[in-house]
Amino acid sequence: MTSVHKIVFTAMAAVALLAIQPALAHHSGAGFGKETKEISGTVKEFQFTNPHSWIQVNVADASGKIVEWSVEWGSPNQLGREGYRPSTFAPGTKVTMKVHPMSNGAPVAGFVAAKMPDGQTIGKWDGE
């Protein structure tokens, strides 16, 4: 790899990182643990609102009881500039998500990535 290629590659990697960072800029992100958990369920609502967006997902727990998860994502402004829309998580969509849950066990989490029914992924699905 030439030095020019290295510079271009580094710049592209930096841009890619910037594009996928969750950008929880409004507050400290307090409460979310470092553990990554996978949840699967049905989108109830996508709150594409400031200061941060929230994806409400109905997930069946181990006993089959439906639990509504709140998954926090970036500001709609930033997400909108990256191509996401209120329709990105349409109500009724089956989705699998990787999230950083609250360390106290509450069904609230920070968004990491999502896999849609057609296999398309959003965010850092293949590793943070």
Added chain:
Amino acid sequence: MTRTTLALSVALSFMLVPSPSYGQGAAVASFDKLPDWSGVWSMMGGTVFDRATQTGEGGSVTPGVREHPPYNAEYEKRYTAHLALRDADRYPDVQTNCGVPVGYPRILNLPDAYEFVVRPDLFYIIAENGGNTMRVYTDGRKLPAKADTWGTYTGVSVGHWESDTLVWETIGLKGDRDNDSILDRTGLVLSDAVKVTTRMRKINDNTLEAKMVIEDPKAMTKPWNVTKQFRKSKPGLFLYDYGCAENNRNPVDTKTGKTLVLGVDGKPVN
């Protein structure tokens, strides 16, 4: 109405119109002589205000991260106390409650997008985050006397052009007087005696640079130099309003300093 009454009314109406107290008269640039700072911009780096003096790895909310402004003993002690609260996740950022502007110089330390609007008579910093706005008057007026300022979040700024560099001074900042104006979430604060001199210019087609000299005789032993840079985004992007209170599920409990996370029922889950 008698002539005397009419004359008095006219005289009174002139007295009620605010006079330009600080005067104008210096040469004002015309549009064609001003640099092109159009487009959408983003601050480079994280929201640690002074990355040049940062110690510790991580961002402004990471325990152990701090900066090293030339604080005097009193303000170093204050900063150390803020850092301890931050490490315990109990340092409140009142901005999180959507009520007050971030002020200056924190407006140059925000995520999301910016527009820098250059006019002959006025320069606007428009930060999407917040939203926040700041005005720098470049119409030749002078800064008001200290006694004519009363401490606001963004203060009063007057500037002029030196070739392609906008130079402005900011005074009249409230600093930490009311515990509601900080520079970043490590807990950096300034006093209400601060004066900031900023030199801003484009250092290449895609980068704007703002160099600040922060002089604060109440809080510091010498001037503090901080540089922030902004990268131009791809063309055609939009900025949007930032209705901070639209769906704020992360208010700060100002009594405990704790950032709350609200569940779907609106009750804190942490």
